[in-house]
Amino acid sequence: MEPQLPFAAGKKIIIIGGGVAGLAFAISLRKQWPDGSAFPEIVVYERDNKELSIGREGYSISIRGDARSGGLQALEKMGLSDTATQQAVSQSGVDGSGGFMMWDLQWNTLLGLGNQPGIRITRDTLRRVMIDAALSIPEVHIRWGTACSDVKLEDGIVTVVLPDGNVDQADILIAADGASSKIRVSVRPDDKLSFAGAVLISGSSNFPSGQVPAPVDRNWGLVLGGGGTGFFTSPVAASRALWSVSYLSNEPREKMKTPYSQEQVETLLEEALDRGRSFAEPFQSMVKNSDPATVKVINAMDKPPFSHADPQSPIIFIGDANHPVSPFAGNGANMALMDGWELATQFSKAKSLPEALTAYDKSSVSRSQAALSQSHWSISMAHATGVKLFLYRTSLKLIGILTWLRG
Ligand SMILES: Cc1cc2nc3c(=O)[nH]c(=O)nc-3n(C[C@H](O)[C@H](O)[C@H](O)COP(=O)(O)OP(=O)(O)OC[C@H]3O[C@@H](n4cnc5c(N)ncnc54)[C@H](O)[C@@H]3O)c2cc1C
Structure with missing residues (x-):
C-alpha cells in the first residue's frame, strides 16, 4: 500500500507577516517535513523592508526555557538556539549571568529568577537570525515591503489582494501579521483588541x-x-x-x-x-x-485567543494575530515560536487540515489563555x-x- 502523504504535500502556502510566528512556521516546516513527499511552496508577504530602523525594533525580548514558555526549546528544535544565544544580550540559567528580577524602590531584590534558563535578545537580532534561516530554504520566497489587508476564500482557494492591485492565490493562508492583524479585521471583523x-x-x-x-x-x-x-x-x-x-x-x-x-x-x-x-x-x-x-x-x-471553529477553512491565525498580549506578558514571542513549531508539526504529519487544526488548537489556545491571565496579574502587581x-x-x-x- 502507498504511504499516505501529509495533506499539505505539494500545496502552496501564503504566510502574511514575516515576523516571529510566520518565520518560525516556515523554518519549522522544513525541519520536520518527511522525506519522500513534495515540500510545499511558501510565499511570505512582509510589510516591512529587510532592514529596519532602531526605533521600530530596538527593544529586547526574553526567550524563556522554562516549561511554561518554551520559546528557547522551540528555537533549539529549529536548530537556531546556539546562534541566538551567541548574539543574546544576556543569558540566564548560567552562573554569574543575568535573569528576571523583581526589585523594591531601592533596587533590593524581591525575587530573582536568574537560575531559570533563558536569553534576552533584541527583537531585531532574533528577526535577523530567523530571516537568514528562512532564506536558506529554497522553497521559501519572501516578498518584502508588501502589506496585505484583504483575503477572500472561494471554492477552497484563498485569494490575497496585493497593494498594487494584483492578486496571489494559495491552498492555505497563514495569518501571522501581528497584534493589529489586518487579516483578522478582514476575516473576523468583530474580534477586536481590548x-x-x-x-x-x-x-x-x-x-x-x-x-x-x-x-x-x-x-x-x-x-x-x-x-x-x-x-x-x-x-x-x-x-x-x-x-x-x-x-x-x-x-x-x-x-x-x-x-x-x-x-x-x-x-x-x-x-x-x-x-x-x-x-x-x-x-x-x-x-x-x-x-x-x-x-x-x-x-x-490584548484579546482572548480563538480556536479555528471551521477546521475546513484554510485561513489559519498564529502568534499575535490570534492571541495578542500586552508587553506585561513578556511571553508573546515565546508563544509565537511555539505556535510556529507546533503548527508545522501538525502540517508535517496530519492527513487532513481538520486533523491538523484540532490538534494545534488544543495546545495553542490553552497556552495563550494562561499567558493572557498571567499578564493581567502582572499589570495588577x-x-x-x-x-x-x-x-x-x-x-x-x-x-x-x-x-x-x-x-
Ligand atoms: C516593548 C515590547 C516588549 C516585549 N517583550 C517581550 C518579551 O520579553 N518576551 C516575549 O516573548 N515577547 C515580548 N514581546 C511581544 C513579542 O514581541 C510579540 O508577541 C511577538 O513579536 C509576536 O510575534 P508575531 O510573529 O505574532 O508578530 P510580529 O512579531 O509583530 O510579526 C508580525 C509581522 O507581520 C508584519 N505585518 C504586519 N502587518 C502586515 C500586513 N498587513 N501585511 C504583511 N505583513 C504585515 C510585520 O511587519 C511583522 O514583521 C514584547 C513586545 C513589545 C512591544
Missing part, C-alpha cells in the same frame, strides 16, 4: 559601551512599590537599556502621530520622571539618557499599593524560596 487597563511610556537609553548601570547591565524585570507607577527595565546591548514607566487607566491614551516632535518627547520624559519620582537611581539616568527616536506611548492591548502590594511582596518571597528549594 484595552488591558495600563498605559506605558517607554524608551531606550544610551550609555558609553559597557557602562549600562547595574543591575540593568545584565538583569531585567520590574520595580515594585512605585505608588501606582510601574517600572520595567532590561538591557538591550552593551551600550543600551530599555525602560518603561506605566500607570493604570480606565481609558487608552489618545494615539500620538509619529514621529513625535522634540517638544512631545521632552514632555513625555518629564512625565516619566515625575510618575517615577519614588524610584532610586539609575531610574533618572535611564530616562534622561533616552534616545529621542525610541520614546513612545504604548496602550496595553506592577501597580499595586497598600495591602495588595504587601500581599504580592509576601507571595514573591514564597515563590523565591520555592524556586530556590527546587534548585
Whole structure:
C-alpha cells in the first residue's frame, strides 16, 4: 500500500507577516517535513523592508526555557538556539549571568529568577537570525515591503489582494501579521483588541559601551512599590537599556502621530520622571539618557485567543494575530515560536487540515489563555499599593524560596 502523504504535500502556502510566528512556521516546516513527499511552496508577504530602523525594533525580548514558555526549546528544535544565544544580550540559567528580577524602590531584590534558563535578545537580532534561516530554504520566497489587508476564500482557494492591485492565490493562508492583524479585521471583523487597563511610556537609553548601570547591565524585570507607577527595565546591548514607566487607566491614551516632535518627547520624559519620582537611581539616568527616536506611548492591548471553529477553512491565525498580549506578558514571542513549531508539526504529519487544526488548537489556545491571565496579574502587581502590594511582596518571597528549594 502507498504511504499516505501529509495533506499539505505539494500545496502552496501564503504566510502574511514575516515576523516571529510566520518565520518560525516556515523554518519549522522544513525541519520536520518527511522525506519522500513534495515540500510545499511558501510565499511570505512582509510589510516591512529587510532592514529596519532602531526605533521600530530596538527593544529586547526574553526567550524563556522554562516549561511554561518554551520559546528557547522551540528555537533549539529549529536548530537556531546556539546562534541566538551567541548574539543574546544576556543569558540566564548560567552562573554569574543575568535573569528576571523583581526589585523594591531601592533596587533590593524581591525575587530573582536568574537560575531559570533563558536569553534576552533584541527583537531585531532574533528577526535577523530567523530571516537568514528562512532564506536558506529554497522553497521559501519572501516578498518584502508588501502589506496585505484583504483575503477572500472561494471554492477552497484563498485569494490575497496585493497593494498594487494584483492578486496571489494559495491552498492555505497563514495569518501571522501581528497584534493589529489586518487579516483578522478582514476575516473576523468583530474580534477586536481590548484595552488591558495600563498605559506605558517607554524608551531606550544610551550609555558609553559597557557602562549600562547595574543591575540593568545584565538583569531585567520590574520595580515594585512605585505608588501606582510601574517600572520595567532590561538591557538591550552593551551600550543600551530599555525602560518603561506605566500607570493604570480606565481609558487608552489618545494615539500620538509619529514621529513625535522634540517638544512631545521632552514632555513625555518629564512625565516619566515625575510618575517615577519614588524610584532610586539609575531610574533618572535611564530616562534622561533616552534616545529621542525610541520614546513612545504604548496602550496595553490584548484579546482572548480563538480556536479555528471551521477546521475546513484554510485561513489559519498564529502568534499575535490570534492571541495578542500586552508587553506585561513578556511571553508573546515565546508563544509565537511555539505556535510556529507546533503548527508545522501538525502540517508535517496530519492527513487532513481538520486533523491538523484540532490538534494545534488544543495546545495553542490553552497556552495563550494562561499567558493572557498571567499578564493581567502582572499589570495588577506592577501597580499595586497598600495591602495588595504587601500581599504580592509576601507571595514573591514564597515563590523565591520555592524556586530556590527546587534548585
Ligand atoms: C516593548 C515590547 C516588549 C516585549 N517583550 C517581550 C518579551 O520579553 N518576551 C516575549 O516573548 N515577547 C515580548 N514581546 C511581544 C513579542 O514581541 C510579540 O508577541 C511577538 O513579536 C509576536 O510575534 P508575531 O510573529 O505574532 O508578530 P510580529 O512579531 O509583530 O510579526 C508580525 C509581522 O507581520 C508584519 N505585518 C504586519 N502587518 C502586515 C500586513 N498587513 N501585511 C504583511 N505583513 C504585515 C510585520 O511587519 C511583522 O514583521 C514584547 C513586545 C513589545 C512591544
